[in-house]
Amino acid sequence: MLEVQGLRKMYGKNLAVDQVSFFVPDGSVGILLGPNGAGKSTIIKSIAGLLRYEGMIRVQGIPSRELEAKRIFGYVPEIPSMFEALSVREHIEYIRMAYKSRITDQEVERLMERFEMTDKADKLGNELSKGMMQKVSILCALAVKPQVILFDEPMVGLDPQAIRELKEVILELKSQGVTVLISTHMLEMVEDLWDIMFVMEKGHVKASFRKEDVGNRDLDDLFFEVTGGEKR
Known part of the structure; x- marks a missing residue:
């Protein structure tokens, strides 16, 4: 499970995230949904300890700053970063060790x-x-065999x-009881994955939804209803 309580982050005088709280239970896929600049990546990086x-x-x-917590979660960043002199296999072996x-x-x-x-x-x-680096980041996160993955x-x-x-891997992780949190603004990519959704602005x-409560309602409609925008 993943629990965030009263998360607040300032960048200088700018308030990026203000008193954010949410919970994603074991074996569930949580979606952090919002436009660019909504604070999604700040939350993810905070959870990852960055x-x-x-x-x-x-x-x-377990408090996320503790080593025991760090050993049981994986993280796939938005922008992958590789060790220039390590091979793909060596990246994975490094994480294993x-x-x-x-x-x-x-x-x-x-x-x-x-x-x-x-x-x-x-x-x-x-x-x-870039695409191959993204795959390596995913492989390294999965190599942890995490209980929570971001x-x-x-x-x-x-x-x-x-x-x-x-997508298949994410559904497999869910079936194994792993907690998954995905930060995205791409609605169409997650519509067949999510269990609980947090709309950020x-x-x-601004709002949270459980899949069983909204039925077949369109994700676009839910998002724009909360944020006050218009569906295009």
């Missing part, structure tokens, strides 16, 4: 096959396209096959 903030974040009941992951060699090979990276295994970080705009830059594979969670 920013200082006010408030409380818990991962499986750092997190003392229980993932097996066979599971690693299967993941690389699924994301069509087997023939790229020996390519160095500085030889990869995705920040994960489908940007991926080819259609990789998008389909990632100007640093606040």
